[in-house]
Amino acid sequence: MGGDGQSAQGADGPTTSARIDLTAEAKHWASSDALGRIPAGEGRRWVRLAADEHHDAWAIAWPAGTGIDMHDHRGSSAAVVVVAGRLHERYLDGPRRVAARWLEPGAVVELTPDHVHQVTNLDDETALSIHVYSPAVGELDAAPGVPGAVDVAIVGGGASGLLVAAHLGRAAARTGERVVVAIVDDAPGEAVGIAYSTPCDDHLMNVRACALSAFTDEPRHFVEWLCRRHGAIDPSAFVPRRWYGQYLRDVLATLEEHVSVHRVQRRCERIDEVATGATLYLDGGARLAVGHVVLALGHAAPRPIDGPVDVMIEDPWRAGALDRIGADDEVLLVGTGLTAIDVALHLDSIGHRGHVQAVSRRGRVPAVHGEPAAAAVGSLPALDLDRLTGNGACTARALVAGFRAMLADAALVGQDWRTVVDALRPFTASLWRGMDDAERRRFLRHAKPLWDVHRHRMSLAVATRIDAMVAAGKLAFAAGRIRTIRIAPTGEGSRDGAVVEVESRGETRSHRVAWVVNCTGPDADIRRRADPLVRDLLDRGAAGPGWHGMGLDVDVCGRVRRADGSTSETMSAVGPMRVGAEFEATAIPEIRTHAATLARRVTERTSGTTRTSPRSQPAMSSTQHVA
Numbered sequence: 001m002g003g004d005g006q007s008a009q010g011a012d013g014p015t016t017s018a019r020i021d022l023t024a025e026a027k028h029w030a031s032s033d034a035l036g037r038i039p040a041g042e043g044r045r046w047v048r049l050a051a052d053e054h055h056d057a058w059a060i061a062w063p064a065g066t067g068i069d070m071h072d073h074r075g076s077s078a079a080v081v082v083v084a085g086r087l088h089e090r091y092l093d094g095p096r097r098v099a100a101r102w103l104e105p106g107a108v109v110e111l112t113p114d115h116v117h118q119v120t121n122l123d124d125e126t127a128l129s130i131h132v133y134s135p136a137v138g139e140l141d142a143a144p145g146v147p148g149a150v151d152v153a154i155v156g157g158g159a160s161g162l163l164v165a166a167h168l169g170r171a172a173a174r175t176g177e178r179v180v181v182a183i184v185d186d187a188p189g190e191a192v193g194i195a196y197s198t199p200c201d202d203h204l205m206n207v208r209a210c211a212l213s214a215f216t217d218e219p220r221h222f223v224e225w226l227c228r229r230h231g232a233i234d235p236s237a238f239v240p241r242r243w244y245g246q247y248l249r250d251v252l253a254t255l256e257e258h259v260s261v262h263r264v265q266r267r268c269e270r271i272d273e274v275a276t277g278a279t280l281y282l283d284g285g286a287r288l289a290v291g292h293v294v295l296a297l298g299h300a301a302p303r304p305i306d307g308p309v310d311v312m313i314e315d316p317w318r319a320g321a322l323d324r325i326g327a328d329d330e331v332l333l334v335g336t337g338l339t340a341i342d343v344a345l346h347l348d349s350i351g352h353r354g355h356v357q358a359v360s361r362r363g364r365v366p367a368v369h370g371e372p373a374a375a376a377v378g379s380l381p382a383l384d385l386d387r388l389t390g391n392g393a394c395t396a397r398a399l400v401a402g403f404r405a406m407l408a409d410a411a412l413v414g415q416d417w418r419t420v421v422d423a424l425r426p427f428t429a430s431l432w433r434g435m436d437d438a439e440r441r442r443f444l445r446h447a448k449p450l451w452d453v454h455r456h457r458m459s460l461a462v463a464t465r466i467d468a469m470v471a472a473g474k475l476a477f478a479a480g481r482i483r484t485i486r487i488a489p490t491g492e493g494s495r496d497g498a499v500v501e502v503e504s505r506g507e508t509r510s511h512r513v514a515w516v517v518n519c520t521g522p523d524a525d526i527r528r529r530a531d532p533l534v535r536d537l538l539d540r541g542a543a544g545p546g547w548h549g550m551g552l553d554v555d556v557c558g559r560v561r562r563a564d565g566s567t568s569e570t571m572s573a574v575g576p577m578r579v580g581a582e583f584e585a586t587a588i589p590e591i592r593t594h595a596a597t598l599a600r601r602v603t604e605r606t607s608g609t610t611r612t613s614p615r616s617q618p619a620m621s622s623t624q625h626v627a
Contacts (some may be wrong), residue, residue, distance in 0.1 A: 044060065054134055073115065082232075164574055179603070268280050322517075526551055570603075574591060
């Protein structure tokens, strides 16, 4: 319900049996003195008149201008009687169409379990009504700050979600419509995601500015924005990540004529598909009725490392996580990839003086982007996909052999190896789909680590900084396995540190450090994810895990597959949620493609429907069943 209501359970209702005549129950309370029980005060107010295991009854006061946003009734049937004044109802009548009507005094409305509506008092006098639900609904409220019907809910406020919202606005502009989008994300601050909200300007994009347009048909869109905001910019530059977050927000602002974006700063804990779309259940009891849901959940936290919590920093991207590290503390980073690079840069930028040791099983550091000339479009080698697949079934061995042959061919004609890697990006999804389960596992075990260090590269400016830290003895990289992490007391009055035993080539070395930072990157297995929404979707079978637990199970269009193999027309996924199906799904070029395809599909599915003006609807003065 929501507001300042209170419960006043009574025993004088006419029925408490399992079979409730909702209309008779509502009329009974309407003819009683029940309305006198509504508490005094401002705003919408109510009192619960009766409740048992089968039903509950409520009396509600609606002062002028008050109402409740779009909501359902948790699968309950209902009967509503307007006793005084009148109420205006807007309700979903199909996947997108919003109909409207007036509820006049004395009208009895019977609502089916899948009814989704918004109720408002548009008149100048207080309206009074009786509501009876079966089964009982308890407390109910709609998500705050979201007016009227919501076309699309995007669960997740990072770059994936913002790109989807932008492409929905673009698609709506083509049809001359306006789409209402709710971004549901409980993170503090503006919706932009962890990666692009970093305040550290040393954290640069890992892709050149010229490749980061939100729209593939306007390749200079981001570069032109940069020039307007920051002056002349080299299109081949690697710019601060926070600038890209600002860019995405500005893109949405320019599309506000066609997309109305509302931030719902709540955690989504459950999604139920209904005939008209879906209902999102948010923390605190709020609900949100929408036409379509996009799961843009982003990356998970790293998989925890077994070690004493007093010395562990398990998620370096959590706000303030690295603030505990003292200027002279010795630090061990578990991982040598881009996360470790980011942490090392951050520590250096804040004047950290202690030694930083980074360790991973192979000790490989990300490769470096070449000079701009080496990445010129005209230098791309011709691709022979049959060569990569061995002219037959796609195998890990054939991929590696074909890739090495392509690198050798490129070297013979003076082409940079990076052009070969980048030229493969549009084809990685089809190559991945062409491998069977055994070959995918073989690829992950033997080839993926090598692919990752060459595919996910750092800029030349970052590499120069890292090399300088290594040369100064402030940073070191090594191959090895973490065997044990144990507390090492430092004496009275001092904070305890840790001794980390690292095995490499049969030898074990001990590192005495103040902190151990988990830089292993996001946990790829969604089955270990603690997010209440993910847990609920998987436990109920409303969504299935992706291959090997990598993201969610989706079809080629990004539609979520349920555990029984059926495909949802209501839920789609973008970004990291699609890695199991596509392997490469986490970079901006892939995500913007997901967003554009999804936006076209959603708008094509819902186009051609109409929204109805409230006052053009006939008053409803008799019992009606609403589908």
